[in-house]
Amino acid sequence: MNQKRFLQQIEPIKDKMFRLARRLLVSKEAAEDATQDVLVKLWKRKETLKTYDNLEAFAMTVTKNHCLDELRLKRNNNLRIVHNNYEDHQTGLQKQLETKNELELVEHLINELPQQQQVIIQLREIEQMEYDAIAKILNMNETAVRVNLSRARKKLRSQMQNLQDYGIAEH
Template sequence: MKHKLFRLANRLLRNIPEAEDVVQEVFIRLWNRRDKLTQYKSLEAFSVTITKNLCLDRLKSKRNKTDELTEQNVKPERLTPAKAMELNDSYRMINKLINRLPEQQRLIIQMRDIEGYEHAEIAEMLNTNENAVRVNLSRARKKIRDDMQKQYNYEYTGH
């Protein structure tokens, strides 16, 4: 489960040490609530929700501190081992494209296309409805396809 939570945190924060930090905090919170954990239908869904909330809190406070840090202004990222193995360019390119999406779309792409959660589960974890999940998913998928297309046209038609 720590890998799944890390992938989500890293998708949102786009920063490996910070993402690891968040995952640790999630486990600390779970530990502190260990007596009450049985009351949750799904421990995984509960953990994902905490992870998402902690990441969004961090992003919010960061935005307040440095207004100029926008979605477009992403620091160059250190590679995780899996990424280092996947040295092919398209992997890095798609990763970058997804990381430029708005938070909500990033979350939903991560949860659906990478982790494979059902629409209903995503809706519950994001505290929204299935239709909103579909709409955001559709926007994100089209945007990724368009951006990929642009990249290819740029590469093949020359500068």
Template sequence: MDVAQFKTDVLPLKNKLYRFAFNIVKDEELAKDVVQECMIKVWEKRDEVKHINNLEAWCMQVTRNKALDKLRSKHVKKTDLFEVEFDTRKEKDTPVVLAERNEIMNRIQFLIDALPNRQREVMQLRDIEGYSYKEIADMLEIDINLVKTNLFRARRKLKESLIKENAYGL
């Protein structure tokens, strides 16, 4: 792999790698460090890259491993950050609507963070990043049926928690 190929094949992945790393470490600077270390590793292994079938999956796997290493090596404080833009509205929302939406998104992020690690990772990769089941199985080095099972369980638990919260007090 030369510099030009690195720029065209690897650098465009940095935003996906960052989002994935951030979902694991919950810290912007730490996630940036993880992505930078991943890029360095890819560059160092540039001679071996031609033997890798799916470069993107391999980069995601490296990112996951480096992020988990960071969490193990440091006691990172996790924060509740869940920023989603809903810009499909035709008119501006009132402060009350914005506050309610923000509260709901924070609650959803709290419930996602409460999921077991594997379920949270699979949900992030499938529902947020949009990877296929096969790609997720390759990235996490697990069977495709385990990917489907973890995703099903994560979605079901999230749905049940939201229904339980919303039905409380009725």
């Protein structure tokens, strides 16, 4: 596999790899470094990549494992996500502030979930991955992925309802 072919295959999933790394690691810089490290690993295995049925699932698995290895090495427990991919240029400043606050609130609530549920929410809701691909990435069966996702959604709904009941969240 030449460099051009490799880049054609990796380019569509590079951002997903970064967002997963960002979910698992402390900072944008750490996520960028991890993504680069994984890209180097994939490049070194470029000749065997064609043997994988789902390159995206494989790349995401390598990314997840690399990040978890980094965390084990650094014993870093300050995991946070910053995922602000929502932008609406046609709303007023007040609406933009409300939306930003809502996104920060949801981000905070997601960060309160167990790490496995955080990753599943990231892969399913943000990356829009299929259950079978998530199961492969996390080395789980699809039923376990669905159960964890259901529990995470239920907990998030409950927390949002509690916040609304106390007048903290408007929507």
